[in-house]
Amino acid sequence: MDWSESIKMSVKTLTGNKLRSSLTMLGMIIGNASVIAMIGIGQGAQRLASEQFESLGPNVLFVTPGSREARRRTNTVVQTLVWEDAKAIAAQVPAVSGVAPQRQSQQPIVYGNVNKPTLVIGTTPAFLPVRDFDVAKGRFINDTDVESSKRIVVIGADVAKGFFAGKDPIGERLRIRNTSFEVVGVLAPKGSFLGNNQDDVVMVPLTTTTSVLSGRTSPYGLDLTFISISARDEASIPAAEFQITNLMRRRHKIVTDDDFTVATQSDILRIVGTITGGLTALLAAIAGVSLLVGGIGIMNIMLVSVTERTQEIGLRKAIGASQRDILVQFMIEAVLLSAAGGVIGTIVGISGIYLVGAVSPLEAAVSPVAVTLAVSVSGTIGLVFGVIPAKQAAKLDPIVALRSA
Structure with a gap:
C-alpha cells in the first residue's frame, strides 16, 4: 500500500467537496477553540488573582471576626x-x-x-x-x-x-x-x-x-x-x-x-485558585462536548460519503485494491478532517485569548498543554469516529457496489 498516494487521494477527495468538508470541520474548530480559550482565560484569571493578592501588602495576614464554619452557616457576622x-x-x-x-x-x-x-x-x-x-x-x-x-x-x-x-x-x-x-x-x-x-x-x-x-x-x-x-x-x-x-x-x-479566623494570602489565594480552577475545568468540559459533537458529525458525513462513493469503492476493489487499502483511505480522510479542524480551532482559540487579554485586565495565557491535548483529542476523535464508516466501505462487495452504481 502506498501511503503517499492514499494521502493524495484523500486530500483530493476532501478539497473536491469544500463546503461539505468545511461544515464537517466546524464542530472540531468550535470544540478546540472553546477548550483552548476557556483554559487560557481561566489561567489568566488565576494569574490576575495572584497579582492582586500580592498588591494587598508584603507577607500580609488577616484576622476576621467569626469562624469559617459560622460564616458558612449564616451571613450574619458577630x-x-x-x-x-x-x-x-x-x-x-x-x-x-x-x-x-x-x-x-x-x-x-x-x-x-x-x-x-x-x-x-x-x-x-x-x-x-x-x-x-x-x-x-x-x-x-x-x-x-x-x-x-x-x-x-x-x-x-x-x-x-x-x-x-x-x-x-x-x-x-x-x-x-x-x-x-x-x-x-x-x-x-x-x-x-x-x-x-x-x-x-x-x-x-x-x-x-x-x-x-x-x-x-x-x-x-x-x-x-x-x-x-x-x-x-x-x-x-x-x-x-x-x-x-x-x-x-x-x-x-x-x-x-x-470566634475569629486567621487567613494568610496563600490561604485566600488557594481558595480563589480552587474556585477558578473548578470553573475552568467545568467550562473546558462543556466546551469538550463540541469535540464529541464534531466527531459524530465526521462519522455521519463519512457514512454519507460511503454511500455516494460505492461505484468508486467497487471499481478500486475490482482492479485489486484490498479491504485494508479502502479502510486506510477512509481513515486518512477522517483524521485529516479532524486534524485540520483542530489546527484551525487552535488558531481561533489562541486569537480569542489574546483578544480577551487586550480588552480586559486578564493576562493572555496560552497553555501548551491545552493546545497539545485539544489537537491530540481532535485527531483521536476523528480516528475513532472514522472507524465505522471506513469498515463499512472496506466490506463492500465490489460486484454489488458496481451493480448499485
Whole structure:
C-alpha cells in the first residue's frame, strides 16, 4: 500500500467537496477553540488573582471576626474583634512587624453638589506599610490624629478625581454623615482587588469612626471589621499565624470553636485558585462536548460519503485494491478532517485569548498543554469516529457496489 498516494487521494477527495468538508470541520474548530480559550482565560484569571493578592501588602495576614464554619452557616457576622486585640498582637507576637486595625462602612460623601456613597475606612498610621499603600500628595493619618479623634480624611485616587477634578484637594472639606472633614492627603493609585476598587475609599482616624461616624457597638472596646497584619518575612508567616491564633484564643477565653479566623494570602489565594480552577475545568468540559459533537458529525458525513462513493469503492476493489487499502483511505480522510479542524480551532482559540487579554485586565495565557491535548483529542476523535464508516466501505462487495452504481 502506498501511503503517499492514499494521502493524495484523500486530500483530493476532501478539497473536491469544500463546503461539505468545511461544515464537517466546524464542530472540531468550535470544540478546540472553546477548550483552548476557556483554559487560557481561566489561567489568566488565576494569574490576575495572584497579582492582586500580592498588591494587598508584603507577607500580609488577616484576622476576621467569626469562624469559617459560622460564616458558612449564616451571613450574619458577630463582631468579636476589638482594638485591644490588635494592640495585643502588635505587642506580644514576635513574628509580626506591623498591625493595622480597620473598621469600615459605606457612607455618603458630600462635596458641593456631588453626593456619592463611598467606603470609609477607620485605621491607624500602620495601615500604609502593612497594606503597601503610598501617599501621592499631602500626608497620611498620624498618631496625633488618632489620639485626638481629628476630623481629617485621606482620600483615594478615584475620589480625588471624582470630587476635585482639576483642583488640589488638600485643605478642602468633605462631609460624611453631616460632619465636615478636612482633606489632608491623597493616596497613590492602587487598582482593584477581586472587583473592589481600592482607589474609591476615604480613610479617617480609627477613633473618629467611634466618636463621630458610627459609635461604639461592643462592650469590650472599639469593634473592628478586621485586622491586617504584616509578618516579618515570608518565612515568618506560619509562626505568625500560630502565635496570633494562640494569643486570640487566650484573650477570648476560647475552649471550643474559635470566634475569629486567621487567613494568610496563600490561604485566600488557594481558595480563589480552587474556585477558578473548578470553573475552568467545568467550562473546558462543556466546551469538550463540541469535540464529541464534531466527531459524530465526521462519522455521519463519512457514512454519507460511503454511500455516494460505492461505484468508486467497487471499481478500486475490482482492479485489486484490498479491504485494508479502502479502510486506510477512509481513515486518512477522517483524521485529516479532524486534524485540520483542530489546527484551525487552535488558531481561533489562541486569537480569542489574546483578544480577551487586550480588552480586559486578564493576562493572555496560552497553555501548551491545552493546545497539545485539544489537537491530540481532535485527531483521536476523528480516528475513532472514522472507524465505522471506513469498515463499512472496506466490506463492500465490489460486484454489488458496481451493480448499485
